[in-house]
Amino acid sequence: MYGTVVSTERLTPHLVRVVLGGEGLADFQDPPFADSYVNAFFLPEGARYQPPFEDEATRDLPRDQRPYPRRYTVRAWDPERRELTIDFVVHGEVGYAGRWALHACPGDRLQLRGPAGDYSPPADVDAVLLVGDESALPAIAACAEQVRDGMPVRAVIEVEDADEEVELTSPGALEVHFVHRGGAQDEESLTRLLADAVAALPRLEGVVTAFVHGEAESIRAVGHALRDGGLASREHVSLSPYWRRGLTDEGWRSVKRDWVRRLQGEMA
Template sequence: MHGRVARTERLTPGMVRVVLHGGDLEDLVMPDATDAYVNAAFRPAGASYDEVFDPKAVRETAPQGEWPARRRFTVRTWDAGSSELTLDFVVHADEGVASGWALNARPGDPLVFEGPNGGYRPSAASAWHLLVGDESALPAIAASLESLSPAGRAVVRVVCDGPEYQVDLESPADLDLRWLHRHGDERDESLLLAAVEAVEFGDGRPFGFVHGEADEIRAVRRHLLQERGLTRRDLSCSPYWRRTMTDEAWRRIKREYVAAMEAEALAS
């Protein structure tokens, strides 16, 4: 499946919004999930195949050096009426594959992807909702907050680089939102955990949506399971990236890391 860039917007110094339309988006089927994601495929420069391609066919027929780079992105919004798909890209100064594409995207540029898939939507059965993460989790957190009812309660803790990196987060629910600003040193690694440790849970069991940097997410998950009495069924946790690792290096070890994280939870 593919869409073409309709327009882009620089939301913050570290985030670019890309709105796709056209292509075959009229055939897109969106799952009932606020963490819906697409698996984008970025064609390397000089590849011998067309700019619109079938990723599976390319892997079967093209040399490995021409295989597209794969990255997952959470859907910010899907407008079925206009067939417009909005994706928010976290961009970096080093311009990785996805960052470089988003920073340089122009109207008409294609983006090939598979999906969307997803599995989380806040349930009205939860007493309240705990949403925790960093910039990479913002699209899912924003979509989740917008889906809540006025009777709901949401506690949100988000790490970012500073006030200019914050985005508007709104919800019909009672919203307790706090932004945590990085210092640029080793203190950053515990910002999220300390913020969650300070949350007053009160009555009722929350459902926790905890997504972002791998080691930070693992620490928060451990705290929620071992010290707050939540169970694995009360959590949606996913490490999107890992500090000091490139995207490709992280992709190579992610499966093993998640398995270790799960084994840790089972042993607790």
């Protein structure tokens, strides 16, 4: 399965929206969850193949010639137009995915697999708490759009500065709190930024579901803050580390399973 670039839009200095369409998405299924994602496959420089391609055809290639898989949230899916929207965090020419998004033009193709997912805001809770950084912003925005009318929804989002803030919409009673890193490089301060912001806000009333996704150590700190402060019970908390500071995507993939297992033990 593949998508063909229909349009691109620079939402913020570090956030690029890409809309994909075309016959390659004919079999794309409606995303089953608010945080549904696709696996996208980015080609290395000099690749002698282009989408669409069979996965099996690339498995025997040298590592530096195989596509690089990256997971991205389905920001939106238009079933009538058969168009898929994905938002990419970009940091100049760094990273296969960000570089591709930065230079994507109408007609370019992107190999995809999915969608899959795990979380949608349940209807039988009293309030929704959405926490994360830029990497989780598309999922946070999608979750905010999929709550019942009038439900209290609080989003706490870490971004670099005011230029990276985006508008969120929701049928619920939405409040959005952007937390700015402001160029801080101290590891402990960065790790505590979201957790401290969540703990400082007034307690949400009733049964709260919490969606906490983003940088690994930051979401761990938020998880502990929720547990220690009695802000949300474990069965109503979704914790998912998308990346880890100081590690490449491949490096994080190699240790993620063990890291998640330890986190689950801490939260039990």
